[in-house]
Amino acid sequence: DIVMTQGVLPNPVPSGESASITCRSSKSLVYKDGKTYLNWFLQRPGQSPQLLTYWMSTRASGVSDRFSGSGSGTYFTLKISRVRAEDAGVYYCQQVREYPLTFGSGTKLEIK
Amino acid sequence: EVQLVESGGGLVQPGRSLKLSCAASGFTFSNYYMAWVRQAPKKGLEWVATISTSGSRTYYPDSVKGRFTISRDNAKSSLYLQMNSLKSEDTATYYCASSSGFDYWGQGVMVTVSS
Numbered sequence: 051d052i053v054m055t056q057g058v059l060p061n062p063v064p065s066g067e068s069a070s071i072t073c074r075s076s077k078s079l080v081y082k083d084g085k086t087y088l089n090w091f092l093q094r095p096g097q098s099p100q101l102l103t104y105w106m107s108t109r110a111s112g113v114s115d116r117f118s119g120s121g122s123g124t125y126f127t128l129k130i131s132r133v134r135a136e137d138a139g140v141y142y143c144q145q146v147r148e149y150p151l152t153f154g155s156g157t158k159l160e161i162k
Numbered sequence: 163e164v165q166l167v168e169s170g171g172g173l174v175q176p177g178r179s180l181k182l183s184c185a186a187s188g189f190t191f192s193n194y195y196m197a198w199v200r201q202a203p204k205k206g207l208e209w210v211a212t213i214s215t216s217g218s219r220t221y222y223p224d225s226v227k228g229r230f231t232i233s234r235d236n237a238k239s240s241l242y243l244q245m246n247s248l249k250s251e252d253t254a255t256y257y258c259a260s261s262s263g264f265d266y267w268g269q270g271v272m273v274t275v276s277s
């Protein structure tokens with residue numbers, strides 16, 4: 051199984067600052083089509099997860115351009131620019147390169 | 163508006179069975195792979211099952227393989243999860259989600275396995 055390992059944020063992050071969340075996979079998530087099968091989600095308190103980016107760097111419909119995904123085949127970063135109170139919650143990376151699909155353990159973002 | 167509405171959760175004893183349902187609307191259900199994802203209390207997300215558009219292919223992690231069965235009825239735009247031989251560690255909120263992109267999620271339904 052592909053293991054997803056997420057980093058920890060130095061919370062809380064001051065409003066207006068940037069935050070970068072990291073995720074590492076135990077195997078390359080690049081498929082033969084050249085795409086990197088890595089999703090990022092935000093789960094706000096008491097809510098269902100919301101897709102932020104897919105294929106590592108493509109923003110989902112309606113997602114603010116303050117969110118940007120980047121990385122290589124095994125190391126990924128979600129950058130949140132000018133953080134706001136509404137960005138608070140737990141961020142998860144997920145690999146959809148192969149079954150079983152696996153999530154990282156989550157990274158909590160608190161806003162000051 | 164896309165909606166995924168789960169139902170069928172509740173309290174069940176260990177070893178018993180439970181069937182979850184998910185009613186979809188607002189998108190062409192039959193064109194999407196669909197999935198169940200769960201979240202134990204205060205824990206992270208765990209993928210539970212995925213089914214192909216026709217239902218001919220299903221995928222499970224080892225933690226539920228042989229005990230859980232995902233199915234769908236495209237005519238009813240509905241997704242199901244039959245859970246047998248339930249264990250305490252299956253206690254979680256179960257989410258229905260579109261697996262073609264995980265862009266649509268339901269609000270979740272709670273399943274508690276306890277005697």
